[in-house]
Amino acid sequence: MLGFTPLDLGFIAGYIAAIAAIGAWTRLRSRTQEEYFLGGRRFGKLVQVFASFGQAATPDGPVAVATTTFHNGAAGVWSSLLMVFCTPLYWITSPWLRRLRVLTMGDFYVERYGSKAMAAAYAVIATIGMMNVLSAGYVATAKTAVAMAPKPIASWSPAERGESALAAELGRLEQTDARTLSVPESRRMQELRDASPHATFSYLTPQAVIWTACAVTVLNAVMGGLAAAFYATLLQGVLVIGLSAMLIPFGLARIQATWGGHGPMEALATLHARLPKDFFQIFGSNQLPDFTWYYVLAVSVVAGVTVITQPNQLVTNAAARDEMSARVGMVAGSFIKRLCTILWAGCGLICSLVYAGSIRDSDLVWGHASRDLLGGAGLGLVGLMLAAMLSALMAVSNSVMLTISGLVTANLYKPLRPGRTDSHYIAVGRIAGVTFLAGSALIATQFDSLLVILKLNWEYFAIFSAAFWLGLKWRRANRAGAWASILFSFLALYAVPVALTAVFPTIRSSPALALQTRPGMVAHSYLTALERRPQHETYIPAESIFWSQGLKPDVSGRLSGQGYPFLDLALLQAVGFDLQSHSKAFNETMRIVLRLLLPFVILALVSPAAPRDDARMLDRFYSKMRTRVDGRGHDSDVAKVESTMADPQRLRSLLLFPNSDWEIYRWNRADTIGILASIAFVFVVLGLLVGALSLGS
Numbered sequence: 001m002l003g004f005t006p007l008d009l010g011f012i013a014g015y016i017a018a019i020a021a022i023g024a025w026t027r028l029r030s031r032t033q034e035e036y037f038l039g040g041r042r043f044g045k046l047v048q049v050f051a052s053f054g055q056a057a058t059p060d061g062p063v064a065v066a067t068t069t070f071h072n073g074a075a076g077v078w079s080s081l082l083m084v085f086c087t088p089l090y091w092i093t094s095p096w097l098r099r100l101r102v103l104t105m106g107d108f109y110v111e112r113y114g115s116k117a118m119a120a121a122y123a124v125i126a127t128i129g130m131m132n133v134l135s136a137g138y139v140a141t142a143k144t145a146v147a148m149a150p151k152p153i154a155s156w157s158p159a160e161r162g163e164s165a166l167a168a169e170l171g172r173l174e175q176t177d178a179r180t181l182s183v184p185e186s187r188r189m190q191e192l193r194d195a196s197p198h199a200t201f202s203y204l205t206p207q208a209v210i211w212t213a214c215a216v217t218v219l220n221a222v223m224g225g226l227a228a229a230f231y232a233t234l235l236q237g238v239l240v241i242g243l244s245a246m247l248i249p250f251g252l253a254r255i256q257a258t259w260g261g262h263g264p265m266e267a268l269a270t271l272h273a274r275l276p277k278d279f280f281q282i283f284g285s286n287q288l289p290d291f292t293w294y295y296v297l298a299v300s301v302v303a304g305v306t307v308i309t310q311p312n313q314l315v316t317n318a319a320a321r322d323e324m325s326a327r328v329g330m331v332a333g334s335f336i337k338r339l340c341t342i343l344w345a346g347c348g349l350i351c352s353l354v355y356a357g358s359i360r361d362s363d364l365v366w367g368h369a370s371r372d373l374l375g376g377a378g379l380g381l382v383g384l385m386l387a388a389m390l391s392a393l394m395a396v397s398n399s400v401m402l403t404i405s406g407l408v409t410a411n412l413y414k415p416l417r418p419g420r421t422d423s424h425y426i427a428v429g430r431i432a433g434v435t436f437l438a439g440s441a442l443i444a445t446q447f448d449s450l451l452v453i454l455k456l457n458w459e460y461f462a463i464f465s466a467a468f469w470l471g472l473k474w475r476r477a478n479r480a481g482a483w484a485s486i487l488f489s490f491l492a493l494y495a496v497p498v499a500l501t502a503v504f505p506t507i508r509s510s511p512a513l514a515l516q517t518r519p520g521m522v523a524h525s526y527l528t529a530l531e532r533r534p535q536h537e538t539y540i541p542a543e544s545i546f547w548s549q550g551l552k553p554d555v556s557g558r559l560s561g562q563g564y565p566f567l568d569l570a571l572l573q574a575v576g577f578d579l580q581s582h583s584k585a586f587n588e589t590m591r592i593v594l595r596l597l598l599p600f601v602i603l604a605l606v607s608p609a610a611p612r613d614d615a616r617m618l619d620r621f622y623s624k625m626r627t628r629v630d631g632r633g634h635d636s637d638v639a640k641v642e643s644t645m646a647d648p649q650r651l652r653s654l655l656l657f658p659n660s661d662w663e664i665y666r667w668n669r670a671d672t673i674g675i676l677a678s679i680a681f682v683f684v685v686l687g688l689l690v691g692a693l694s695l696g697s
Contacts, residue, residue: 004149008383015239015387016216048320048329051399053336059392061337062344063140064450066369067362068291069348070355073279074693075291077345079454080337082296084685086304087334088678092671093308094326096472097317098629101641104403105311106411111624112471113479114617116415118486122464123411125490126311127404129460131440133310134400136453137393138444139363141213142206144389147367148382149203207445213390214441217397218434239388245343246385250373251350258354268696274353280693295585299458302596306461309468312403322631324670331678338685342692363450397437404436405429452549452563459592463489466599470607472625475618475661481607485599493595497564508561513570514551516542517584543584546570568594619648622663626651 004012061080068076100108105126106119252267259270272280283293307313320326351365359365374381409429414420447453467482500507507513544550548563569591573579579587623644629637644650656664667675 004383005378005380007378007380008386011380011383011387012390015391045325045328048316048325049333049336051316051319052330052333058137058140058396059144059389060136060140060450060454061341061392062347063144063363063366064136064454065341065344066348066351066366067450069345070352070359070362070365072291073275073352074282074345074349074689075296076348077282077341077689078291078296078299079451080341080344081685081689082300082303082458083307083334084338084682085300086307087331087338088675088682089304089308090330090334091327091674091678094317094320094330095323095628096625097308097314098320098323098326099625099627100314100318101624101629101637102314102318104407104410105309105314106407108314108468108471109482110411111617112621113467113482114614115479115483116411118467118479118482119411120415121486123407125463125486126407126461127436127439129457129463130311130400130404131436131443132453132460133457134397134437134440135444135447136450136457137396138210138213138441139206139447139450139453140366141389141393142209142444143361143363143450144367144370145209145386146202146204146206147364148371148386150371151203210441210444213393213397214437216390217394217401218437239384239391242384242388246381247347247369247373248343248350250377251347251354251369254354254373255350265696270696271349271353272697275349279349279352280697282689282693292583292585292589295589298589298593302462302592303458305465305469305596306459309461309464311407312400315399315403315406323629325631327674331674335681335685339688342685342689345689346692397440401433401437402429405433408432408436447549449549455588456548459595460494462595462599463493464599465596466603470600470603473663475622475663476607476612477603478607478610478613480610481603481605484606485603488602489595489599493568494564497567501561501564507565509554509558510561513546513561513565514559515545515573515580516551517545517580517582517587518542545573545579545584545587566591620645623648623651625663626654626665 064079065077065081068079070076100111102108102111104123106122109118109122110116249264252264255267255270256262259274261267261270283296317326317330320329347369348365351369355365355368359368370382370385374385406429409425409432413428413432414425463486466485467477470477471482544561546566546569547561548566550562551559552562554560569579569587572590624641627641627644652658654665656662656666
C-alpha cells in the first residue's frame with residue numbers, strides 16, 4: 001500500500017495509537033492553565049532530559065545533516081552540531097529561566113520592562129519565528145516519507161518521464177569535468193539547476209504528508225497539554241536514538257557489496273579511499289561550498305545567543321520541579337542529541353558515496369537510503385524509521401504548540417479579556433495551538449530547501465537577543481532601548497524587505513540585486529562515468545548574494561529574486577564592499593554577525609539617553625532572579641520570593657559587582673563543577689567525532 005508493507009504500516013499505526021492514548025490520559029489531568037501549559041511544574045530530571053532531547057532532536061536534524069554532509073562532507077555535521085559549543089551555557093541559563101517563575105517568555109517583558117505592549121509584540125514576532133522553526137520539521141518529514149514511497153517506473157505519467165529525462169541530462173553535465181565544459185554547456189547546466197523539477201515520482205506528495213502530520217499532532221497536543229508532550233518524548237527518545245544508528249550497518253554492507261571487502265573496517269577504508277580528502281575535514285575547507293571554519297564559528301555564536309530567547313526554552317525549563325532538574329535536563333538532553341548527530345553524519349558520508357550522482361534533491365537522501373537499505377530486510381524497518389521521524393516531529397510540535405498557545409493566550413488574548421475561567425483560557429489556547437500548527441504547515445509548503453529554513457531559524461531570534469540578555473544582566477537597560485532594539489531589528493531586517501517585494505514586485509528583477517558570487521571549483525563526491533574513483537573537482541555555479549532563496553529565471557528568462565532581499569548586504573555593497581569577490585559562506589558570515597551585533601549596539605546607545613525604568617519594578621524583578629528555586633513546593637517558594645522582595649538588599653552579596661548596574665552572580669560549587677563538566681563533555685563529543693571519522697583511514 002503506497003509502497004509500504006503491512007508490517008511497515010503496522011509500526012506507523014501502532015505509534016499513532018500510542019500517542020493518542022497518551023493524549024487522552026493526560027487530558028484528565030489538565031484542568032488549570034499551569035497544568036495545561038506547564039504540566040504543573042512537577043517534572044523531575046528523567047522527564048526533563050527527554051523533554052530537552054525532544055526539543056533538540058527534531059526530524060530536520062538527521063535529514064539536514066544527511067543533506068549537508070552529502071554536499072560538504074564531515075563539515076556538514078555543523079548544520080546540527082553547531083550548538084555543541086554553547087551547550088555548557090545551558091548549565092548557567094537554565095536556572096535563570098526557572099527563576100523567572102512566569103507562564104510565558106512574553107511575561108518576562110512585562111515584569112522586566114513593565115510593558116504589556118512589548119509582551120504582545122514578542123508574542124506576534126515569536127509566533128512567526130516558531131512557525132519557521134517547526135516548518136523545518138514538517139519539510140524534513142515530508143521529504144523522507146515521499147522518498148520512501150516511490151512509484152514503479154511502469155506507472156510514471158508522460159510528464160514524469162519528461163522530467164526524468166531533464167534530470168538525467170543535468171546529471172550527465174554535473175559528472176563532466178568542469179574544465180572541459182563549453183560556455184553553452186555551463187549555461188545549460190545552470191538553467192537545468194534553476195528550473196529542475198522537484199517531482200519525486202512518489203505515491204505521496206509533500207503537501208499531503210505535511211497536512212496529515214499536522215492533523216495527528218493536533219490529536220495529541222491539543223488533547224493533553226504539555227504533560228502529553230513531555231511523556232511522548234520518552235517514547236520519542238528511544239525511537240530517535242534507534243533511527244540514528246539504524247542506517248549505518250546496512251550502509252556499510254552496501255559498500256562491501258558494491259566495492260568488495262569483508263567487515264565494517266574494510267567498508268570504512270573504502271569510504272576513505274573513494275571520497276575526497278576534504279570530505280573528512282570537520283572544521284570546513286575552502287574547497288567545500290557551505291561550512292567553512294569561520295562560518296561555523298559565527299553561526300555557533302549567533303545560534304547560542306539567540307536560542308535562549310526562543311519561547312520554548314522558557315517553557316522547557318519552567319516545567320521543571322527545581323533548578324537542578326532544569327539544569328540536568330537541558331544539558332544532558334542536549335548532549336544526547338549531539339551524540340546522535342555524529343551518527344547522522346556517518347550516515348550522510350556513507351550516502352555521499354553510495355548515492356553519488358544518483359539523487360537530484362539531496363533533501364531526499366535520508367528517505368531514499370531508508371527505503372533502499374532497510375526495505376530489503378523485510379522486517380518493517382522502513383515503517384519503523386518513518387514512525388521515528390513522526391515521533392520526533394510530534395514531540396517538538398507538541399511542546400512548541402503548547403508554548404505558543406500559552407504565549408498567545410497570556411500575552412495577546414488575556415489582556416483583552418481578563419477575569420475569565422481557566423477552562424475558557426485553555427479552550428482559547430487550544431484554538432491558538434491549532435492555528436499555529438496550521439500556519440507552520442502552510443509555511444512548510446512554501447519551501448523547497450531545508451537548509452534555507454535552518455539558516456533563517458539560526459538568526460531570526462537575534463531580534464530579541466539584546467532586550468533579553470541585557471534585560472537580565474544590566475539594570476540600565478530600559479524600555480526605550482529595548483523597543484528601539486526590537487523594532488529596528490524586526491522592521492529593517494525582515495518586515496521592510498518582505499513588504500518591499502510585495503509593494504514593488506519589480507525589485508525582484510533589479511540588476512543591482514541580481515549580483516552573484518563568482519563560480520569556482522570545489523571538492524565533491526560525485527563519481528564519473530569513466531573512472532573508478534571520485535571526481536575531486538566539480539563546477540559550482542554563481543550564487544545569489546542578496547536573496548534568501550536565490551535567483552531563478554522568470555517567464556521572460558530574466559533572473560528573479562526569490563524569498564526576501566538582504567538589505568544589510570545590499571548596504572555593504574553600496575558603501576564599497578565587493579561582495580562578488582568573496583564566497584557565499586564569507587558573505588553569509590558577515591550578514592549574520594551584523595544581525596547579532598546591531599540589536600546590542602542600538603540598545604546600548606539608546607538606553608543611557610532615556611530615563612531609567614521604575615526602581616521598584618527593577619527591585620522586584622531582580623529580587624526574584626536572585627532567589628533560587630529549591631523544589632520544596634509552591635508555598636515555600638512564594639514565601640522565599642516575598643521575603644527577598646521585602647528586603648531587596650538581602651541577597652546583594654550574591655552579586656560579583658554589587659555597586660554597579662550589572663547583575664552578575666557569583667558561582668557556587670554546583671555552578672563551577674557543572675560548567676567544567678559540561679565543557680569537558682564538549683571535548684568528548686568532538687573527540688568522538690574525530691575518532692569516528694578516522695576509522696578506516
